Every structure is written in C-alpha cells, then in structure tokens.
Amino acid sequence: MTERRTLTLTDPRAIRVLAHEVRQQLMDELSGGEVLTATEAAKRCGITPSAMSYHLRAMERWGIVERVESADGRERPWRMAAESIRISDESSTGIPANVANSLLGNFIKRVTRTVTEMVERNDPDDHATISQTSGIHLTDEEAEQLDTLVSKALARFDDRHDPHTAPPGSHKRAIYWLNLPRP
Incomplete structure (x- = not known):
C-alpha cells in the first residue's frame, strides 16, 4: 500500500466476518x-493452512485483505487491504x-494479551502509555473531530510499518483507540 487508507464497513455481514477470533489474530499478524502466505499465517495463528485459506477468502470477499503479487508466481501472499478498519455508525445498529459481543470480546482479549506479554517481559526499558478518560460530554461532531485528530497523529508514522525501514532503536507497538458512547 502506498497511501494510508481506511476501509469503512457498512454491511453487518462484513462486520460478522471480523467477529471470529482467528480473523482478528490474522489482522494483527498482517498489520x-x-x-x-496462508501457510505462514496459519503457523502464526495455530491453525491448518486450509483453514487459514478459508478465513483469508472470507475476508477477501469484503475487501479486508487482498492478494499480493509474488516474486516467483508460485506463492500466494496476502496483506491487509487498508491501514485501518472503521465500522460505520449506520451498520453498527x-x-x-x-x-458485537464476540467482536468486542476478541478485541479485549488482544489488548489483554498485549499488556500481559509486556508485564511478563518485565523490561524496564519498555515504554507504555495507558490512558482512560471517562465521562467527557462530546457532540457526535466533536467525537468525529477527536477521531480525526488521533488518525492524523498516527498518520505521521505511516512510513514506520516496514521493519526494514524503521529507524534504529524502534520497536513494534500495538496502539488501540476506542471512542465509545456511554449512557
């Protein structure tokens, strides 16, 4: 991908595709x-290559992943079709x-796994930021403005996705952003 792109899912059936734990893990691996390849992804996710091929094709139908040309033409590599995925407000209803519970539950498992791995490493040089702000009253427009600010801040680092071109001393990081309405 040469430019940052957000895939906005508008069909509840597409969102259902993301609710599967293996598919969310696959998105982490492809991020x-x-x-x-399906074989490489299967090994990382702990499933068979044929099962992984099934998941990749299901995600491809909704534009979540895409095939990549291979150098030798024999392999069939895959990548994310966009840098980020957004669920439209209309489809979420x-x-x-x-x-919804499966999608959110698997997301929480990924966040928990990331934090647990960091704690278990017990590396004093690890830098982590966890921030929670609750109870702020925002209009829908202000919430969208906040989302845009976060997206623009992350876009500053778009060239950092390739580990081969990352600056010395950089480390792969997991960044999660939630902006949720409360009753």
Whole structure:
C-alpha cells in the first residue's frame, strides 16, 4: 500500500466476518504492512493452512485483505487491504448482540494479551502509555473531530510499518483507540 487508507464497513455481514477470533489474530499478524502466505499465517495463528485459506477468502470477499503479487508466481501472499478498519455508525445498529459481543470480546482479549506479554517481559526499558478518560460530554461532531485528530497523529508514522525501514532503536507497538458512547 502506498497511501494510508481506511476501509469503512457498512454491511453487518462484513462486520460478522471480523467477529471470529482467528480473523482478528490474522489482522494483527498482517498489520503494519506485513505480507504472509496462508501457510505462514496459519503457523502464526495455530491453525491448518486450509483453514487459514478459508478465513483469508472470507475476508477477501469484503475487501479486508487482498492478494499480493509474488516474486516467483508460485506463492500466494496476502496483506491487509487498508491501514485501518472503521465500522460505520449506520451498520453498527444492524449487528446482532452475539456478533458485537464476540467482536468486542476478541478485541479485549488482544489488548489483554498485549499488556500481559509486556508485564511478563518485565523490561524496564519498555515504554507504555495507558490512558482512560471517562465521562467527557462530546457532540457526535466533536467525537468525529477527536477521531480525526488521533488518525492524523498516527498518520505521521505511516512510513514506520516496514521493519526494514524503521529507524534504529524502534520497536513494534500495538496502539488501540476506542471512542465509545456511554449512557
């Protein structure tokens, strides 16, 4: 991908595709411009290559992943089709509760796994920021403005997805952003 792109999902069926734990793990593995074959992705996710091929094709149908030309023409590598995925407000109302719970539950598992791995490393040089701000009253327009600010801040580092071109001393980081309405 040569430019940053956000994929906005508008169909509840596309969102259902993301609710599967293996598919969310696959998105983690493909994040940051990583390119993997089904066999490589299967090994990282702990499933068979044929099962991984099934998941990749399901995600391809909704434009979430895409095939990449291989150097030798024999391999069939895959990558994320966009740098970020957004679920449109309109489609989120059509998501069944079990799909929403699965999607969010798997997201929370990934965040928990990331924090647990960091704690277990117990590296005094690790820098982590965890921030929670709750109870701020924002209009929908202000919430969108905040999302745009965060996206622009992250876009400053778009050239950092390739580990081969990353500056010395840099480390792969997981960055999660939630902006959720509360009752």
